[in-house]
Amino acid sequence: MPDRRTFLRALLGTTATLAVPGLWTAGCRREPADAATIAPSLRRDTPTGPTRTVRLRAEEIEVEVAPGHVYRTWGYNGAFPGPELRVREGEQLQVVVENHLPEGTTIHWHGVPVPNAMDGVPGLTQDPIAPGETFTYTFVAAPSGSYLYHSHVGLQLDRGLLGALIIEEITPHVSYDREYTLVLDDFLPGEPRPLTAATPGMRGRGMMGRGMMGGMMGVQVPPYAGSLINGRLPEAAPVFEVRRGERVRLRLLNPSGASTFRFAIDGHALLVTHADGRPVEPVRVDNLLIGMGERYDVVIDADNPGRWAVVAVPVEGTHPPARAVLHYRESRARGLPSGLPETLRGRPLDYSDLKCLEMLPAQRPDRSFDLLLSGGMMMNPRWAINGQAYPDAEPLEIARGERVRFRMVNHSMMLHPMHLHGHFFRVGDALKDTVLVPPHMGRVVFDFVADNPGRWFFHCHNLYHLESGMAREVRYRA
Numbered sequence: 001m002p003d004r005r006t007f008l009r010a011l012l013g014t015t016a017t018l019a020v021p022g023l024w025t026a027g028c029r030r031e032p033a034d035a036a037t038i039a040p041s042l043r044r045d046t047p048t049g050p051t052r053t054v055r056l057r058a059e060e061i062e063v064e065v066a067p068g069h070v071y072r073t074w075g076y077n078g079a080f081p082g083p084e085l086r087v088r089e090g091e092q093l094q095v096v097v098e099n100h101l102p103e104g105t106t107i108h109w110h111g112v113p114v115p116n117a118m119d120g121v122p123g124l125t126q127d128p129i130a131p132g133e134t135f136t137y138t139f140v141a142a143p144s145g146s147y148l149y150h151s152h153v154g155l156q157l158d159r160g161l162l163g164a165l166i167i168e169e170i171t172p173h174v175s176y177d178r179e180y181t182l183v184l185d186d187f188l189p190g191e192p193r194p195l196t197a198a199t200p201g202m203r204g205r206g207m208m209g210r211g212m213m214g215g216m217m218g219v220q221v222p223p224y225a226g227s228l229i230n231g232r233l234p235e236a237a238p239v240f241e242v243r244r245g246e247r248v249r250l251r252l253l254n255p256s257g258a259s260t261f262r263f264a265i266d267g268h269a270l271l272v273t274h275a276d277g278r279p280v281e282p283v284r285v286d287n288l289l290i291g292m293g294e295r296y297d298v299v300i301d302a303d304n305p306g307r308w309a310v311v312a313v314p315v316e317g318t319h320p321p322a323r324a325v326l327h328y329r330e331s332r333a334r335g336l337p338s339g340l341p342e343t344l345r346g347r348p349l350d351y352s353d354l355k356c357l358e359m360l361p362a363q364r365p366d367r368s369f370d371l372l373l374s375g376g377m378m379m380n381p382r383w384a385i386n387g388q389a390y391p392d393a394e395p396l397e398i399a400r401g402e403r404v405r406f407r408m409v410n411h412s413m414m415l416h417p418m419h420l421h422g423h424f425f426r427v428g429d430a431l432k433d434t435v436l437v438p439p440h441m442g443r444v445v446f447d448f449v450a451d452n453p454g455r456w457f458f459h460c461h462n463l464y465h466l467e468s469g470m471a472r473e474v475r476y477r478a
């Protein structure tokens with residue numbers, strides 16, 4: 001396998017300097033060195049390919065999550081997850097959204113640095129598309145990567161208004177023979193409702209309503225009945241077929257409402273090749289944690305014939321894991337492999353393992369924000385940033401061209417996948433758009449370049465934390 005310099009040269013066409021080794025690790029107490037490199041938003045405005053037009057109908061649908069297990073919910077084009085949108089990097093994407101729902105909706109192109117007016121945030125970038133109305137989103141599909149699209153209105157995402165958006169690279173930095181997309185989700189059979197201080201389970205240990213709580217005071221999860229891969233419960237586990245000797249790319253996407261998953265495949269290591277769509281120096285691990293809004297691309301070597309368990313175990317809450325099957329054509333085995341993979345106990349991915357291949361030279365930040373994440377406690381139930389709950393919260397003001405640093409510290413007992421719209425940010429040596437801030441005083445620092453003007457949302461991607469106020473507007477000064 002080529003070494004890191006070869007990857008960089010292949011990608012940049014130069015013998016570019018390597019990124020500064022990261023001082024930062026998940027949950028670590030240190031900031032990046034001041035010499036940290038900062039990457040730009042990577043927004044592109046000029047298409048280099050044809051225009052692709054897609055229609056998405058937001059509507060009430062019937063979904064069969066397992067044989068005979070049908071429920072009514074909302075989705076796109078009759079499907080849950082919605083249809084996978086797949087385009088080539090540089091194409092112009094035109095998505096015509098028809099709203100057949102009884103309430104207003106929008107679509108957000110999670111991770112793609114689109115022009116502000118195309119970002120799909122009600123109250124910030126557009127009015128919701130009214131029932132019976134149509135809205136067309138147009139943007140250049142770039143940069144390449146694995147992304148999500150989803151409704152950004154209320155709790156609609158947790159009804160199933162979500163899907164995968166894949167922007168294929170012109171020249172991938174790793175080779176593979178076949179690929180699959182795995183959409184990880186939590187399964188809420190009923191209508192989503194905000195979790196409030198009055199919700200049973202918020203009163204502490206011993207009084208918690210079964211299913212409402214993960215176990216501890218301060219950890220509050222909706223009553224999920226299970227977990228899904230590509231819209232299926234384990235009873236209808238999807239089967240991913242491979243042939244011995246193949247290299248298989250898996251795009252792991254987590255658009256779930258409120259679940260962080262630990263993902264592993266029995267009998268196989270995961271070669272992580274992309275984080276939030278950005279290419280990284282490939283790193284081999286046994287399992288990884290994937291928060292709401294995060295994406296990882298991994299490549300597996302199909303060199304261990306058989307029928308293997310693919311699992312995604314929620315790390316907060318009590319809902320059971322999602323399951324799929326990795327099946328070798330050569331294998332005679334049938335059924336659903338039971339138990340949990342050995343690899344779940346192996347080497348986990350750490351953010352400090354991620355070395356992005358697109359870093360730019362070092363710069364100091366021009367402006368920094370200290371952001372304290374809190375909530376979920378009896379005295380202090382609202383999820384907030386610096387004590388303010390959106391929309392009753394001041395915008396974070398920045399100016400075009402600045403290098404901006406966010407320093408976050410988590411004073412709560414839950415994970416917060418913090419997501420910034422419109423920009424990629426640098427965290428350690430990785431370029432991401434969503435980053436998990438660990439509970440119990442976990443700290444994460446990220447930097448970005450203010451090069452995509454507008455009114456952007458910055459928020460926790462746990463939908464229930466977002467709905468309860470864990471969000472801010474990031475506003476460019478006029």
Ligand code: C2O
Nearest residue numbers: 108110293419457
């Ligand atoms: Cu995927 Cu503002 O979110």
Ligand code: CU
Nearest residue numbers: 416460462465
């Ligand atoms: Cu949160």
